[in-house]
Amino acid sequence: MPRVVAPKPVASGFGRTDAPPRRGPKRPALQAVHDAIVSCELCPRLRRYCERIGREKRRAFRDETYWAKPVPGFGDPQARLLVVGLAPAAHGANRTGRVFTGDGMGGSGDFLMAALHRSGFANIPTSQHPGDGLALRDAFIAAAVRCAPPDNKPTPEEIARCLPHLEAELVALPRVSVVVALGKIGFDAYLQLLKRGGVSARPRPRFDHGGAHQLPNGQTLFGCYHPSRQNTNTGKLTARMMDDVFTKVREVLDPGCRDPFAENAIAVGRIRNEHVAETAKGSRHR
Numbered sequence: 001m002p003r004v005v006a007p008k009p010v011a012s013g014f015g016r017t018d019a020p021p022r023r024g025p026k027r028p029a030l031q032a033v034h035d036a037i038v039s040c041e042l043c044p045r046l047r048r049y050c051e052r053i054g055r056e057k058r059r060a061f062r063d064e065t066y067w068a069k070p071v072p073g074f075g076d077p078q079a080r081l082l083v084v085g086l087a088p089a090a091h092g093a094n095r096t097g098r099v100f101t102g103d104g105m106g107g108s109g110d111f112l113m114a115a116l117h118r119s120g121f122a123n124i125p126t127s128q129h130p131g132d133g134l135a136l137r138d139a140f141i142a143a144a145v146r147c148a149p150p151d152n153k154p155t156p157e158e159i160a161r162c163l164p165h166l167e168a169e170l171v172a173l174p175r176v177s178v179v180v181a182l183g184k185i186g187f188d189a190y191l192q193l194l195k196r197g198g199v200s201a202r203p204r205p206r207f208d209h210g211g212a213h214q215l216p217n218g219q220t221l222f223g224c225y226h227p228s229r230q231n232t233n234t235g236k237l238t239a240r241m242m243d244d245v246f247t248k249v250r251e252v253l254d255p256g257c258r259d260p261f262a263e264n265a266i267a268v269g270r271i272r273n274e275h276v277a278e279t280a281k282g283s284r285h286r
């Protein structure tokens with residue numbers, strides 16, 4: 001683990017796990033942050049690409065209306081776990097408007113959600129479309145870049161330009177204490193974001209799968225291989241490897257939890273029951 005240096009003061013409380021509880025109008029509501037993301041036009045190359053993909057479409061989705069706008073994060077506003085991906089997939093989140101959603105059977109969204117489900121952070125093991133009933137508990141998923149990039153490769157300038165959106169979401173998520181970065185680009189982007197807020201770990205953490213890094217702001221940063229098909233189809237990333245990461249996450253969030261997966265199964269059941277109750281309540285009001 002890197003040596004931990006004393007935290008510098010951060011004016012907004014950003015990234016600090018000892019940030020004061022959310023109160024009053026100063027902390028931006030998550031919805032306002034999301035509205036700002038969706039209307040962002042700062043990267044002409046990416047905006048043009050997303051809109052073109054939305055017009056041309058993939059044959060399988062030709063009857064659908066693509067989202068084709070920047071994609072905000074998704075999850076529990078009280079989350080202690082933040083998962084940071086790279087960017088929306090052209091025919092996945094750029095189509096559905098929800099991060100890690102709709103990139104096909106066995107795609108990265110399903111792979112990630114299955115792991116989050118097994119570890120009790122998600123109520124269902126798939127992520128197929130915004131109306132699928134997926135709910136996250138204690139977890140929030142976002143991306144370093146909010147517009148789908150050509151070839152899944154945003155430029156360094158585009159990453160830097162987009163980071164304020166992740167920063168704004170973090171300010172609106174005051175309980176986050178563990179971050180799982182999916183892939184080296186997301187990992188480095190998160191460190192870049194912290195550095196901009198005056199938080200630097202020395203020596204600089206290096207990305208490795210399953211590695212845990214204690215950050216000066218009190219957060220724990222985990223590296224995890226990105227669940228891209230390229231990684232999951234070749235066995236570079238297996239379900240077991242992803243479970244190992246989320247088991248460690250549970251140990252940090254809930255120390256003393258002897259069998260996190262068994263206890264999380266109870267939590268998942270609770271989420272499912274609440275979802276069923278919510279759905280029943282909704283149908284009564286219709």
Ligand code: SF4
Pocket residue numbers: 037040041042043044046047070145146147158161162165
């Ligand atoms: S990538 Fe980010 S900064 Fe660039 S246009 Fe999309 S939302 Fe805005």
